[in-house]
Amino acid sequence: MDNYIKVEIMSRSDNERLSRSIAAAFALSSDPTLEEINEIKTAVSEAVTNAIIHGYEDSEGIVCMECASCANVITIKISDTGKGIENIDQAMEPLYTGKPDSERTGLGFTIMQTFMDSVEVQSKKGEGTTVTMTKKIGTN
Amino acid sequence: MDNYIKVEIMSRSDNERLSRSIAAAFALSSDPTLEEINEIKTAVSEAVTNAIIHGYEDSEGIVCMECASCANVITIKISDTGKGIENIDQAMEPLYTGKPDSERTGLGFTIMQTFMDSVEVQSKKGEGTTVTMTKKIGTN
Amino acid sequence: MRLKLINSKRALIIYLEGEIDHHSVIALRENMDKEIKRTTARTFILDLSGITFMDSSGIGMIMGRYKLISMMNGSVIISCASDRIGKLLRMSGVDKLVKMCETEDAALNMAEEG
Amino acid sequence: MRLKLINSKRALIIYLEGEIDHHSVIALRENMDKEIKRTTARTFILDLSGITFMDSSGIGMIMGRYKLISMMNGSVIISCASDRIGKLLRMSGVDKLVKMCETEDAALNMAEEG
Ligand SMILES: Nc1ncnc2c1ncn2[C@@H]1O[C@H](COP(=O)(O)OP(=O)(O)O)[C@@H](O)[C@H]1O
Numbered sequence: 001m002d003n004y005i006k007v008e009i010m011s012r013s014d015n016e017r018l019s020r021s022i023a024a025a026f027a028l029s030s031d032p033t034l035e036e037i038n039e040i041k042t043a044v045s046e047a048v049t050n051a052i053i054h055g056y057e058d059s060e061g062i063v064c065m066e067c068a069s070c071a072n073v074i075t076i077k078i079s080d081t082g083k084g085i086e087n088i089d090q091a092m093e094p095l096y097t098g099k100p101d102s103e104r105t106g107l108g109f110t111i112m113q114t115f116m117d118s119v120e121v122q123s124k125k126g127e128g129t130t131v132t133m134t135k136k137i138g139t140n
Numbered sequence: 141m142d143n144y145i146k147v148e149i150m151s152r153s154d155n156e157r158l159s160r161s162i163a164a165a166f167a168l169s170s171d172p173t174l175e176e177i178n179e180i181k182t183a184v185s186e187a188v189t190n191a192i193i194h195g196y197e198d199s200e201g202i203v204c205m206e207c208a209s210c211a212n213v214i215t216i217k218i219s220d221t222g223k224g225i226e227n228i229d230q231a232m233e234p235l236y237t238g239k240p241d242s243e244r245t246g247l248g249f250t251i252m253q254t255f256m257d258s259v260e261v262q263s264k265k266g267e268g269t270t271v272t273m274t275k276k277i278g279t280n
Numbered sequence: 281m282r283l284k285l286i287n288s289k290r291a292l293i294i295y296l297e298g299e300i301d302h303h304s305v306i307a308l309r310e311n312m313d314k315e316i317k318r319t320t321a322r323t324f325i326l327d328l329s330g331i332t333f334m335d336s337s338g339i340g341m342i343m344g345r346y347k348l349i350s351m352m353n354g355s356v357i358i359s360c361a362s363d364r365i366g367k368l369l370r371m372s373g374v375d376k377l378v379k380m381c382e383t384e385d386a387a388l389n390m391a392e393e394g
Numbered sequence: 395m396r397l398k399l400i401n402s403k404r405a406l407i408i409y410l411e412g413e414i415d416h417h418s419v420i421a422l423r424e425n426m427d428k429e430i431k432r433t434t435a436r437t438f439i440l441d442l443s444g445i446t447f448m449d450s451s452g453i454g455m456i457m458g459r460y461k462l463i464s465m466m467n468g469s470v471i472i473s474c475a476s477d478r479i480g481k482l483l484r485m486s487g488v489d490k491l492v493k494m495c496e497t498e499d500a501a502l503n504m505a506e507e508g
């Protein structure tokens with residue numbers, strides 16, 4: 001493993017921006033294009049927002065973000081100990097949202113999958129959710 | 141407490157830049173001047189560099205940085221579990237360096253004290269060092 | 281957010297700025313809805329040239345404004361979306377609901393026709 | 395790092411760029427020492443206008459170069475330091491060892507005199 005950081009962040013909506021800035025600062029040493037940085041920022045923003053609004057339902061909690069780089073692959077793991085996802089397949093379907101009354105689009109996971117090379121979700125009801133994403137830098 | 145993050149960073153010299161970027165990103169939400177941001181970045185850079193080169197003597201270890209904001213005061217705590225400081229008073233003297241053969245200036249602590257409002261050092265030989273700094277934003 | 285009302289065309293240009301995410305969208309939505317409800321304009325041009333970051337919360341916000349404006353018989357045009365934001369708008373199907381233009385002039389020409 | 399040799403004055407302008415910390419100083423020191431040892435220049439102007447960040451590792455690096463250059467009977471002038479870097483240079487007493495100028499022209503005039 002080349003480099004690694006672990007960040008614990010309070011589940012406040014203004015920390016969405018902080019999390020993606022940290023992920024971008026971490027990714028910088030892999031010499032990404034501006035486009036790649038923006039894709040990583042967008043994916044991180046989706047996952048952290050989900051932890052805050054779906055995992056913790058806007059109550060207090062800690063969102064954990066781990067970033068690792070190995071050769072030119074960046075792995076980002078975002079986890080919460082919130083309410084968890086009952087049906088992961090359904091949650092990952094494009095346009096599915098558990099909050100149809102709000103202005104959620106149900107596109108969070110789809111965007112993560114589009115902008116990153118792999119997205120893996122582990123979750124258990126009542127225990128929390130971990131989203132692990134990888135992206136190879138320097139391929140486009 | 142308004143906001144809080146905890147970051148664990150590998151003790152690699154290229155993470156000095158990452159740490160000060162993270163501290164700057166955290167401080168941003170307190171609406172600091174560019175000057176205040178730069179002072180925070182410089183103080184963090186000194187403390188993290190010390191953890192890497194004096195605490196861990198360039199071997200592998202984890203540097204922990206905690207940032208908290210409360211009203212307009214930012215507190216930054218940087219700790220290592222490295223070799224520790226035997227004589228803290230001496231270490232904090234301007235121009236004292238434990239590495240006179242390298243190009244260290246012995247000014248790290250002096251710079252932290254100049255750029256931050258308070259600097260507190262706790263250390264125990266063989267166990268590690270914690271530097272806690274505070275800065276009030278919006279006073280100059 | 282900055283506004284420009286083009287009376288002759290009953291068009292309101294809304295310049296969005298900065299980073300749009302779930303956090304910033306809260307205040308933005310409130311401000312936009314206030315303006316949308318009190319203006320005499322019928323065409324709303326959302327100028328995205330000042331957006332430096334946007335995620336799916338921004339898409340949700342645009343869709344929500346589209347619904348509100350449609351209910352009031354108004355129409356929405358999006359102008360000056362960057363490549364990345366254009367990609368998000370196509371992924372979500374917003375481009376099927378809303379006209380998209382590359383420049384403000386093109387948007388204003390459309391407002392005249394509509 | 396960029397270099398400009400002013401033959402008529404036997405002066406070498408060294409433009410430092412980016413962020414100087416304990417990490418970046420390692421390569422920088424090596425590059426500078428190589429140039430200092432092989433040049434015919436006697437006056438070395440360190441232009442700091444391109445520095446976006448510097449901590450005490452940068453001060454140590456400048457002091458180290460000052461020692462090396464003095465040993466070779468050369469002299470050092472620092473030009474275009476920002477307010478913050480100026481403060482660091484005064485804190486460390488570097489300003490007592492090395493001439494400081496606000497512009498490159500002033501530095502070159504000094505080189506002529508020296
Ligand atoms: N961290 C999480 N904790 C609990 N539920 C989640 C989490 N992330 C996603 N979900 C569930 O998956 C659904 C789909 O997520 P997503 O595709 O990001 O769309 P959206 O956030 O717009 O609803 C969410 O509505 C929610 O029900």
Ligand SMILES: Nc1ncnc2c1ncn2[C@@H]1O[C@H](COP(=O)(O)OP(=O)(O)O)[C@@H](O)[C@H]1O
Nearest residue numbers: 190191194195231237238244245246248249269
């Ligand atoms: N985290 C640390 N662990 C062990 N020793 C330290 C640590 N921080 C500082 N020191 C000791 O205090 C001395 C003075 O530190 P400082 O003022 O930053 O100057 P410098 O880093 O230039 O030596 C160091 O040389 C070192 O001996």
